[in-house]
Amino acid sequence: MSLQQQPVKEQRRTRQRAAVDEVLEETEDFISAQDLHAVLRTRGMSVGLATVYRTLQTLADNGQVDVLHTSSGEAAYRRCARDEHHHHLVCRSCKATVEVAGPAVERWTKSVAKEHGYVDVAHTLEIFGLCPRCAAQQ
Amino acid sequence: MSLQQQPVKEQRRTRQRAAVDEVLEETEDFISAQDLHAVLRTRGMSVGLATVYRTLQTLADNGQVDVLHTSSGEAAYRRCARDEHHHHLVCRSCKATVEVAGPAVERWTKSVAKEHGYVDVAHTLEIFGLCPRCAAQQ
DNA sequence: CCTTGTTTTGACAATGGTTGTCAATCTTTA
C-alpha cells in the first residue's frame, strides 16, 4: 500500500473529521469504518456512519491513510508511520501490524510488468500471519 | 494466489457444475460470480445464482481456481494453468491475465514474517496495470 | 430399472458493507 503524495484536496476543519482523525491517530492497527464508527459512538463523539465512510475515503484518496481489504472483503484503514511506499505484516487474529519495506519486490513487480508490456502499474502485497502473542495463546 | 492441493472433497457430477466448469475452462481472464452467472444465462445453460456462488466457493476451497479480490471488493475467479503457487499480472481495463512466479518474493515474505516472529504465514500479491493492447487504445 | 438415502438445486429472503440523497447545518470568506 502506498502513501501517494497527491495534492491534498482542501477541506474544511470540522468536528467530525477531527474526531475520525483522533481515533486513527490513537489506533495502532487497521480498523474498519464500522468499527471506527462504533468507537466514536462509545466515546460520545458521535459522527454519522456515512460521514465516517466519506472521511476515510477522502483520507485514503489523499494518501493519508493506508487501506487494506480483509479476506472478508471489508476495508480497513490505518494511519501509517512512514510516508514512503511500504507493505504490511498483519496478524490474522488481533490485527497487530508491522510496516515493512521491500525494495526488491518493487523492482521485481516493475520488471515483470515491463517484460509483458504492461504500463501504469501498481500492486498490492500484504502478508498475513499470527503474531507472536496470538501464536502463544493457541 | 496459491493452488493448494487439498484433498478434493468428493462431489456429485451435476449439470450445473459442469456448466460452471465449462465457462471457467473457456475463460482466459478472471471472472466474477455474477458475470459467470450472466454468461450461463445468455447461453441458455441457466444455473441458479446461489449455485454459481457455491460452486465457485467449493472450487476455490479445493484450490481448483484462483480467487482475486478486485479493488471494488468483488471476488473474481480463474482456472489457472500452473498448479504451483504463483501470482497475477492483471489488466485493469480488460482483465487480461499473465501468471507470474516470483520465488524471490516468496522467500522475502517468509523471512520478513520470521524476523518479526509471525507464524502460519500467507500473503497476497497482485500486480495491476494496463496491458499493451489497452494501453495502445488510450 | 426402481428404491432409498443423500446431495444439490434454486427461488427468495436476509445480511452486511458501502454509497446515494437531500434538506438542514456548519465553515469560510468577503
Added chain:
DNA sequence: TAAAGATTGACAACCATTGTCAAAACAAGG
C-alpha cells in the same frame, strides 16, 4: 454579519454474497 459553498446525518438504496428449505437430481444397491 451575511452570502456562498461545503459538510453532515438520517435514511433509503445498492449490490455482492450467504442462508433457507422444500423440491429435484444423483449414486448405489437390490
